[in-house]
Amino acid sequence: QVQLVESGGGLVQPGGSLTLSCAADRSLDRFYSMDWYRQAPGRQRELVARLIISGQTNHPDSMKGRFTTSRDDALNTVYLQMNNLEPEDTAVYYCAAASAFGVFDSWGQGTQVTVSS
DSSP states (O other), rough: OEEEEEEEOEEEEETTEEEEEESSSSSSSOOOOEEEEEEEETOOOEEEEEEEEOOEOOOOGTTTEEEEEEEEEGEEEEEEEEEEEOOOOOOOEEEEEEEEEEEEEOOOOEEEEEOOO
């Protein structure tokens, strides 16, 4: 079982920024992708960003320009940089390790992001 440990959530004002981290217990090269999802109360879990280990990153159109995912191979860690946050971004954010497209090996424990003045 892959272990993923998330950190970096918290309370931020609208227009602010946060960076989430997701540390894996093994090399990122073992995965097809590292994904970020979020789930707000009463809503379905949605994809925020996908970092394909071969080098490509994908973001839903609504988040392009605001959310950026990156990696540090030495630390087996992926990051989600979130800028210009809006109250609608309030959710629990999860990272997930996938061994193939749509095949998830493990999920992080989730970290709460609250955007409020």
